[in-house]
Amino acid sequence: MIAALRKEMLLQWRTRAQFLAVFVFGATSLLLFSFAVGPNAEDLRKFSAGFLWLGLLLSSTLTLSESFHAEMENRALEGLLLLPADPRVLYYGKAIANWLQLTFLGIALVPVMVVLYDAGTTRIPMLILVVALGAAGLSAPGTLYAAMTAQVKSKQTLLPLLLFPLIVPALLASVKSTSLLILGDPMGSLGSWLSLLGAFDAIYWALCGLLYGRVVEE
Amino acid sequence: MHETANNRYPVLPFILIGLGVLCLAFGSYFGLFVAPPERYMGEVQRIMYVHVPTAWNALLAITFAFVCAIVFLFNGNFKWDARLEAGIEVGVLLAFLLCVQGAIWAKPTWGVWWDWDPRLTTTAVLLFAFLGILALRKFVEDPVKRGIWSAVATIIAYVDVPIVYFSVRWWNSLHQLQSSPATVSSQFYIPLRVNAFGILFLMTGFIMLRARLASLRHVNEIAPPPMMAEEAGELA
Numbered sequence: 361m362i363a364a365l366r367k368e369m370l371l372q373w374r375t376r377a378q379f380l381a382v383f384v385f386g387a388t389s390l391l392l393f394s395f396a397v398g399p400n401a402e403d404l405r406k407f408s409a410g411f412l413w414l415g416l417l418l419s420s421t422l423t424l425s426e427s428f429h430a431e432m433e434n435r436a437l438e439g440l441l442l443l444p445a446d447p448r449v450l451y452y453g454k455a456i457a458n459w460l461q462l463t464f465l466g467i468a469l470v471p472v473m474v475v476l477y478d479a480g481t482t483r484i485p486m487l488i489l490v491v492a493l494g495a496a497g498l499s500a501p502g503t504l505y506a507a508m509t510a511q512v513k514s515k516q517t518l519l520p521l522l523l524f525p526l527i528v529p530a531l532l533a534s535v536k537s538t539s540l541l542i543l544g545d546p547m548g549s550l551g552s553w554l555s556l557l558g559a560f561d562a563i564y565w566a567l568c569g570l571l572y573g574r575v576v577e578e
Numbered sequence: 579m580h581e582t583a584n585n586r587y588p589v590l591p592f593i594l595i596g597l598g599v600l601c602l603a604f605g606s607y608f609g610l611f612v613a614p615p616e617r618y619m620g621e622v623q624r625i626m627y628v629h630v631p632t633a634w635n636a637l638l639a640i641t642f643a644f645v646c647a648i649v650f651l652f653n654g655n656f657k658w659d660a661r662l663e664a665g666i667e668v669g670v671l672l673a674f675l676l677c678v679q680g681a682i683w684a685k686p687t688w689g690v691w692w693d694w695d696p697r698l699t700t701t702a703v704l705l706f707a708f709l710g711i712l713a714l715r716k717f718v719e720d721p722v723k724r725g726i727w728s729a730v731a732t733i734i735a736y737v738d739v740p741i742v743y744f745s746v747r748w749w750n751s752l753h754q755l756q757s758s759p760a761t762v763s764s765q766f767y768i769p770l771r772v773n774a775f776g777i778l779f780l781m782t783g784f785i786m787l788r789a790r791l792a793s794l795r796h797v798n799e800i801a802p803p804p805m806m807a808e809e810a811g812e813l814a
Contacts, residue, residue, distance in 0.1 A: 512714075518710075518713060532745050532746070
């Protein structure tokens, strides 16, 4: 599994220009969201958590659908499956790599949000935790669906079509937690949203790993 | 069932559909003309006699698809893939009808077409999730991959339904609480039950017909082209 993860990280390091491009895409969408609401600073601050997560979600479809690009060239996936390793190891290697990438992307988008919407928080470690948990919720089913859609023709359409309805609970919990961090949490409900997010992550990291072997088998 | 019955004309689904139409006709007549109007919501409440049975059956159809997905992953028999396709398609249709009926009822009652209530939102999410799976099936040409992938996607999406429900419930709630037969007068629940069975019969009939269609399509798909089949016949 370490080897699988190392391979993914190496690939991502070599395509770091792509990460930068996706980040710029995410930042651009954050800029565009503010045009939907208008220049009212109060409204923008209120919706900032939602914008951050929608921006990350849109960017994630780009990184996820690209994540099987290398495997599809020269039928490399078949070669990997011939290795004496459990396909689940390949799944977890890729899912962890995607998770790290999305977490960094989310953390990189936070300053953009703070500058554009004046939506800062002093609880930085907590915010990083929320971003990491939310990114985990996106990457577990996202990696599984990317493995399917990478092999069909219109992958750019199909991946969001399958992924977006599925991650509604994770999106809801991430937006809610982030906005509680930014706007204050008078009811102390942050913990329950975080546990919902954690439960979603646990279920899908287990379930998708279990099912991945059937998805890639020939 | 389908291997032997392929050439025979399917009778049972049509009997079930006929029975379903009869039940719906009786239940709707009873619900529209015999049952008294509800005290607070008035005549609008009568949509409940189709709305609640649709909801039960939509969930039933999707659950059926989920069971088919699990069985297909274990035994790889394409009979179950055909049933999965039928279950999802009928379930998506019922979920769509459910949203439409709900909107028709919500406008006079709540004053809005749509509300972010847990059951409403869950139905919409379910509708879109399973529409996505139907789209996936259209894009994958290899029948084996199509079967396995849609079974996997069905399992993942089905597991999501309760999570969506509870997360939206924490987020917002306004919907009518469920009533149990004990709290409702018999004049209300007779049309409800008759209609529920009506839709159940219709749904079962449709699923059977649709599964038969999917099976026939699959047979057609894996069959060798006619030229090769003839050659094979000559060789034999």
